Amino acid sequence: MALPTLRIIGFIIGIFLITLAVSMTIPMLVLVIFERTGDLPAFLRASTITFLAGLALVIRGRPEQVQLRPRDMYLLTVSSWVVVCIFAALPFVLTLRTSYTDAFFESMSGITATGSTVLSGLDSMSPGILIWRSLLHWLGGIGFIGMAVAILPLLRIGGMRLFQTESSDRSQKVMPRSHMVARLIVSAYVGITLLGSLAFWSAGMSLFDAINHAMSAISTGGFSTSDQSLAKWSQPAVHWVAVMVMILGSLPFTLYVATLRGHRKALIKDQQVQGLLGLLLVTWLVLGTWYWWTTNLHWLDALRHVALNVTSVVTTTGFALGDYSLWGNFSLMLFFYLGFVGGCSGSTAGGIKVFRFQVAYILLKANLNQLIHPRAVIKQKYNGHRLDEEIVRSILTFSFFFAITICAIALALSLLGLDWMTALTGAASTVSGVGPGLGEVIGPSGNFSTLPDAAKWILSLGMLLGRLEIITVFVLCIPAFWRH
Numbered sequence: 179m180a181l182p183t184l185r186i187i188g189f190i191i192g193i194f195l196i197t198l199a200v201s202m203t204i205p206m207l208v209l210v211i212f213e214r215t216g217d218l219p220a221f222l223r224a225s226t227i228t229f230l231a232g233l234a235l236v237i238r239g240r241p242e243q244v245q246l247r248p249r250d251m252y253l254l255t256v257s258s259w260v261v262v263c264i265f266a267a268l269p270f271v272l273t274l275r276t277s278y279t280d281a282f283f284e285s286m287s288g289i290t291a292t293g294s295t296v297l298s299g300l301d302s303m304s305p306g307i308l309i310w311r312s313l314l315h316w317l318g319g320i321g322f323i324g325m326a327v328a329i330l331p332l333l334r335i336g337g338m339r340l341f342q343t344e345s346s347d348r349s350q351k352v353m354p355r356s357h358m359v360a361r362l363i364v365s366a367y368v369g370i371t372l373l374g375s376l377a378f379w380s381a382g383m384s385l386f387d388a389i390n391h392a393m394s395a396i397s398t399g400g401f402s403t404s405d406q407s408l409a410k411w412s413q414p415a416v417h418w419v420a421v422m423v424m425i426l427g428s429l430p431f432t433l434y435v436a437t438l439r440g441h442r443k444a445l446i447k448d449q450q451v452q453g454l455l456g457l458l459l460v461t462w463l464v465l466g467t468w469y470w471w472t473t474n475l476h477w478l479d480a481l482r483h484v485a486l487n488v489t490s491v492v493t494t495t496g497f498a499l500g501d502y503s504l505w506g507n508f509s510l511m512l513f514f515y516l517g518f519v520g521g522c523s524g525s526t527a528g529g530i531k532v533f534r535f536q537v538a539y540i541l542l543k544a545n546l547n548q549l550i551h552p553r554a555v556i557k558q559k560y561n562g563h564r565l566d567e568e569i570v571r572s573i574l575t576f577s578f579f580f581a582i583t584i585c586a587i588a589l590a591l592s593l594l595g596l597d598w599m600t601a602l603t604g605a606a607s608t609v610s611g612v613g614p615g616l617g618e619v620i621g622p623s624g625n626f627s628t629l630p631d632a633a634k635w636i637l638s639l640g641m642l643l644g645r646l647e648i649i650t651v652f653v654l655c656i657p658a659f660w661r662h
Contacts, residue, residue, distance in 0.1 A: 182241045187254045191261050192235025198262055199229035202269065204313060205306035208386075212305045220272035221306060228265040252653050255646060263289050269310050279631045286638040288314025290645035291322065291526055293400025293496025293613025294620075294637065296627040300405050305386065311401045312390040319397025319526035320367050322645065323431050324360065359435055366434035371396050374423040381415035395423035398526045400496020400613040407498040407622070408486065414479075417486045420497055428454065428493040428521025449561045450522045450533045454492075457519065457532070461488050465512065469505065491516045494528040496613025498622035510616060514603065517612045528611025528644055530580060534573050537565060579648045584609050587640045594633050604629075608637045609644035 202225035209218050246254065263286045270281035280296045287294045288311055300308065374392030379385050387403050394401045404410040408420055429451055436444035445451055462485045470480035483499050490497040491513055503510055520529020537560055544556045558565040584605045591601035596619075603615030604626070614622045619629075626634065643651050653659055 183246070183250055185238065185241045186246060187250065187257065188235045189238075189240050190254060191258050192232040194258050194262055195228050195232030195265060196236065197232075198265060198317075199225045199232060201313060201317065202228065202310070205269065205310045208309045209304070209306040214304055214306065217273045217304050217306050221269055221310075224265075224268035224272055227268060231265065249659065252650055252659070256642075256651050256654060259289065259642060259646065266314055269307065273304060273307055277631070279634050280627070283626065283634045283638050284311070285314060286641050287613075288399065288401065289318040289321075290611065290641045291315050291318045291397045291399035291494075291528070292608055292611045292641045292645070293394075294608055294615075294641070295401065295613075295625050296634070298405055298625060298627065300403055301410075308390060308403050309386075312393040312399075312403075315397040315399030315401055316371065316393035318645075319399065319427070320364065322526060323363060323367065323524065359432070362435040362438050363431045366431055366438065367396065370423065370426050374419070374426075377419040377423070378416065381419050382411060382413040383416060391420065392423060395420055395495065395497070396427040396526065398424060398427045398493045398495040398521065398528070398611070400490070402497065409499050414482055417482055417499060421485050421489045424489050424493045424495045424497070425455075425458070427495075428525045428527040430522045430524035432524050449536065453536050454522055454532045458485075458489060458492060461492070461512075461516070465509065468508070472506065487513070488516065491612055492519050492529075493521045494611040494613070498614065501621060501623040503616045503621045514606070514616060517603075517606055517610050520610065530577060530610075533560070534577060536560065537570070537573055538577075540565065541570065576647060576649060579652065580609065580644075583640065583643055583648055587636055590636050591633055594630055594636075596629070596633060600629075604633075604637060605640060608640040611641070611644050 202221055206218055206221050206225075209215055209221070263282060266285035266289060267278065267281035270276055270284055271278055274281075274297075276296075283294070283296055286292070293315075297303070297307075297311075371392050374396055375385075375389045378388035378391050383391065390401075390403050391408075393399075400407075402408065402410075408417060411417075429445065430448065433444045433448055433451070462481060465488060466477070466481035466484040469475070469484050470477045473480060475483070483502075486497065486499045487502045489495070494517075502513055518530055519535070520531045521527025523531050523533050540558055540560055544558050547556055548554065563569075584602075587605035587609065588601045591604060592598065596604070597617070599617040600615065600619045603617060604620050607613060607615040607620075614620060614624070618624060620626055626637065629637075
């Protein structure tokens, strides 16, 4: 790879690091407000180190007349995510005196909005660390939206090609210029965060807790300010606010752009949104009725518990209202399956994404009809787009390597001595971005702190692979990529 290309990639990463360093002033301000200034020097050192590293990459300036090719975007995407996580771990090391392995795991979980954690004692933890964890979620969420909308379609990886270039009048007006789209996406993201904060606050949370949970919910991350997660707040309004904000974070942000530009039915008419909301509603009703039938809870209380936990898993957020792994074998298996679904393409959610399941159903239906009518010409369309061979190939490739990645990581974890439940659900939850796994160790009532360091590094890789749609990382392993 040419030196000018590496310079411009380094320049962009430097800007990211400077932004990260500036973001560390927010925990410092929180520490001053809460009069917990003992951690202030640690955050100041972390911010200074990060800023100097970014400045070193930026100070030489941007190379002139150098344009990044699509293949260069792979390296930029992966390297920027890794480098930012490396420096985002510094506040955990300097403040909590934790090992760098745990700090990197926590920062990777934060930036990728996974929600797996190695920290405990959150109820009495420094407010600076708590807001930093939530802020990592928030920054990672908006970063992934930008990547999903602008970069992944260019690399023939993301599903946003099915939602961007429809020949209808609506889509042509929604996506006129990239900078305008980016500004509207950021406006929607910030606006939902503010509304979520006010809603959590009005529902009974303190303002500090409300801001943290709003940033965590809109990014579908899952970090909380309590070891009990949302079970700490008994107010039903808090739980329903969390459900709504998680759903908003799992919808395509390009459709928020369409809504802001006057196309009020853009969200309602989208096939992917309809599929996600339909899945959630049916699962709420079925599992909620079953949970009510097997417990002494009122039906509305059972529905609330189910709605929050199911929405959290399907949107890959990671909040929990009690330990749903103790509900019985049926719910245990169902939650394991739901962890693979994910939200919509172009949202902050992880997983396989709803549209891939919908496209798979369309292909299955078309193939069955082809068997009945061999000479028929069957048109396959999704969301107004014709499903060409390239789109089908990309979906099949991603789905195959998604499954292979989980299997490989689970096998590696089992070689380290982890039981099969921890190994399998740990691999699935980190690659899908769900956060907590299942079982006594890493379930909703546990965390990842007791795992060996090697397992944490493997799971950190799983978070990165899942967040960047896997193929983005795998392509860097091909020798041909590095040839001139």
